[in-house]
Amino acid sequence: AQTVTQSQPEMSVQEAETVTLSCTYDTSESNYYLFWYKQPPSRQMILVIRQEAYKQQNATENRFSVNFQKAAKSFSLKISDSQLGDTAMYFCAFMNPASGKLVFGAGTILRVKS
Amino acid sequence: DADVTQTPRNRITKTGKRIMLECSQTKGHDRMYWYRQDPGLGLRLIYYSFDVKDINKGEISDGYSVSRQAQAKFSLSLESAIPNQTALYFCATSVGQGGETQYFGPGTRLLVL
Numbered sequence: 001a002q003t004v005t006q007s008q009p010e011m012s013v014q015e016a017e018t019v020t021l022s023c024t025y026d027t028s029e030s031n032y033y034l035f036w037y038k039q040p041p042s043r044q045m046i047l048v049i050r051q052e053a054y055k056q057q058n059a060t061e062n063r064f065s066v067n068f069q070k071a072a073k074s075f076s077l078k079i080s081d082s083q084l085g086d087t088a089m090y091f092c093a094f095m096n097p098a099s100g101k102l103v104f105g106a107g108t109i110l111r112v113k114s
Numbered sequence: 115d116a117d118v119t120q121t122p123r124n125r126i127t128k129t130g131k132r133i134m135l136e137c138s139q140t141k142g143h144d145r146m147y148w149y150r151q152d153p154g155l156g157l158r159l160i161y162y163s164f165d166v167k168d169i170n171k172g173e174i175s176d177g178y179s180v181s182r183q184a185q186a187k188f189s190l191s192l193e194s195a196i197p198n199q200t201a202l203y204f205c206a207t208s209v210g211q212g213g214e215t216q217y218f219g220p221g222t223r224l225l226v227l
Binding site: 032033043045046047050052097101104 | 145147149154155156157158159162164172202204206208211212213214215216217218220221223
C-alpha cells in the first residue's frame with residue numbers, strides 16, 4: 001500500500017519570503033500522480049499543483065513550484081513571495097491512476113507572518 | 115465555486131442516531147468519493163463510486179454506507195452514529211480517467227455526542 005509522509009507538522013514564514021514544504025511517499029508503481037492541496041481556514045480543499053510521475057519537468061503554478069525527485073520518492077512544494085493568504089494547511093497526496101484513489105499525508109500547517 | 119455541494123454544512127447528532135450526508139455535483143463527472151478528515155491523519159477514503167452501478171469500499175468503510183442515486187448525487191450514511199465518527203467529511207468528484215484532479219465540496223463538520 002502506498003503511504004505519504006509529511007514530516008513538518010507546522011511551519012512559519014515571513015511575508016514575501018520563500019518556504020519549502022516536504023513530502024515523501026512510498027510506492028512500487030512507476031506510473032502515478034502527485035498533488036498538493038491547500039486547505040485555508042474556510043476548510044475548502046483547493047488544488048495547488050499536480051505532477052505526473054512520467055514527466056521529468058517540475059510542475060509550476062505562478063508562485064508555487066515543486067521539486068519532484070522520483071528516485072528519492074520526494075515531492076516538495078516551494079512557495080515563493082509568501083502572502084498572508086497562503087496561511088493554510090497543505091496536504092500532499094498520491095494517486096495510482098489504476099485505482100483513482102487519493103492517499104493523503106497528515107498535512108503541514110503553514111503560517112505566514114507579517 | 116459551487117460545482118460540488120454538500121448538505122448539511124454542520125451537524126450535531128447523538129450516539130445511535132442515523133444520519134445522512136448528501137453530495138451533489140454539476141460538473142458532469144462520473145467519479146465520486148467520500149473522505150473523512152481527522153487531525154493528524156489527513157484525509158482518508160471511506161467509499162468511492164466510478165459510476166451509478168459501481169460502489170467500492172475505501173480504507174475506512176466500517177460503520178458507513180453509501181448510495182449513488184444518480185450520476186450527480188452520492189450520499190453517505192451513518193446507520194448508528196458513534197462519537198469516534200466525529201470528523202470533517204468531504205465529497206469529491208473527478209472525470210472518469212485515472213490521474214485526474216479531484217474537486218472537493220465545502221465539507222460537512224459532524225459532531226456525535
